[in-house]
Amino acid sequence: MNFDPIIIDQYPFWGCPMAQILTTKELAKYLKLTVVTIYKYVKEGKIPAHRVGSRWRFDKDKIDEMLRREEESD
Numbered sequence: 001m002n003f004d005p006i007i008i009d010q011y012p013f014w015g016c017p018m019a020q021i022l023t024t025k026e027l028a029k030y031l032k033l034t035v036v037t038i039y040k041y042v043k044e045g046k047i048p049a050h051r052v053g054s055r056w057r058f059d060k061d062k063i064d065e066m067l068r069r070e071e072e073s074d
Contacts, residue, residue: 020060027058 027047028035039056041047048062 022058024056
Protein backbone atom coordinates (compact mmCIF):
# COMPACT_ATOMS: atom_id res chain seq x y z
CA MET A 1 0.00 0.00 0.00
CA ASN A 2 1.10 3.54 -0.71
CA PHE A 3 0.60 5.99 2.16
CA ASP A 4 1.93 9.16 0.54
CA PRO A 5 0.25 12.24 2.03
CA ILE A 6 -2.53 13.87 0.05
CA ILE A 7 -1.87 17.46 -0.98
CA ILE A 8 -4.95 19.66 -1.25
CA ASP A 9 -5.26 23.27 -2.27
CA GLN A 10 -6.92 25.47 0.33
CA TYR A 11 -9.51 27.99 -0.84
CA PRO A 12 -7.67 31.05 -2.19
CA PHE A 13 -9.71 33.50 -0.10
CA TRP A 14 -8.44 31.84 3.09
CA GLY A 15 -4.96 33.05 2.18
CA CYS A 16 -3.53 29.63 3.10
CA PRO A 17 -0.74 27.91 1.22
CA MET A 18 -1.06 24.31 0.12
CA ALA A 19 -1.79 22.09 3.12
CA GLN A 20 -0.47 18.59 3.55
CA ILE A 21 -3.41 16.57 4.82
CA LEU A 22 -2.91 13.09 6.29
CA THR A 23 -5.37 10.24 6.72
CA THR A 24 -5.48 8.27 9.95
CA LYS A 25 -3.29 5.52 8.47
CA GLU A 26 -0.79 8.04 7.12
CA LEU A 27 -0.57 9.80 10.49
CA ALA A 28 -0.12 6.48 12.29
CA LYS A 29 2.76 5.64 9.97
CA TYR A 30 4.27 9.14 10.33
CA LEU A 31 4.15 9.01 14.15
CA LYS A 32 4.97 5.28 14.33
CA LEU A 33 1.79 4.59 16.30
CA THR A 34 -1.13 2.28 15.71
CA VAL A 35 -4.35 3.51 14.12
CA VAL A 36 -6.14 2.59 17.37
CA THR A 37 -3.79 4.89 19.31
CA ILE A 38 -4.45 7.73 16.83
CA TYR A 39 -8.22 7.34 17.35
CA LYS A 40 -7.69 7.28 21.13
CA TYR A 41 -5.62 10.48 21.02
CA VAL A 42 -8.24 12.18 18.82
CA LYS A 43 -10.97 11.24 21.29
CA GLU A 44 -8.85 12.59 24.18
CA GLY A 45 -8.11 15.83 22.27
CA LYS A 46 -4.35 15.15 22.22
CA ILE A 47 -4.08 15.41 18.42
CA PRO A 48 -5.50 18.26 16.29
CA ALA A 49 -7.96 16.69 13.86
CA HIS A 50 -10.82 17.56 11.52
CA ARG A 51 -13.73 15.31 10.74
CA VAL A 52 -14.62 15.06 7.04
CA GLY A 53 -17.86 13.11 6.85
CA SER A 54 -17.18 9.96 8.84
CA ARG A 55 -13.39 10.16 8.46
CA TRP A 56 -10.65 12.03 10.31
CA ARG A 57 -8.06 14.19 8.57
CA PHE A 58 -4.92 15.75 10.04
CA ASP A 59 -2.95 18.83 8.98
CA LYS A 60 0.72 17.80 8.98
CA ASP A 61 1.86 21.33 9.86
CA LYS A 62 -0.34 21.34 12.97
CA ILE A 63 0.91 17.88 13.96
CA ASP A 64 4.53 19.05 13.54
CA GLU A 65 3.77 22.16 15.60
CA MET A 66 2.23 19.99 18.35
CA LEU A 67 5.35 17.80 18.38
CA ARG A 68 7.65 20.86 18.61
CA ARG A 69 5.65 22.25 21.55
CA GLU A 70 5.83 18.90 23.36
CA GLU A 71 9.57 18.69 22.74
CA GLU A 72 10.09 22.22 24.09
CA SER A 73 8.08 21.47 27.25
CA ASP A 74 10.14 18.35 28.09
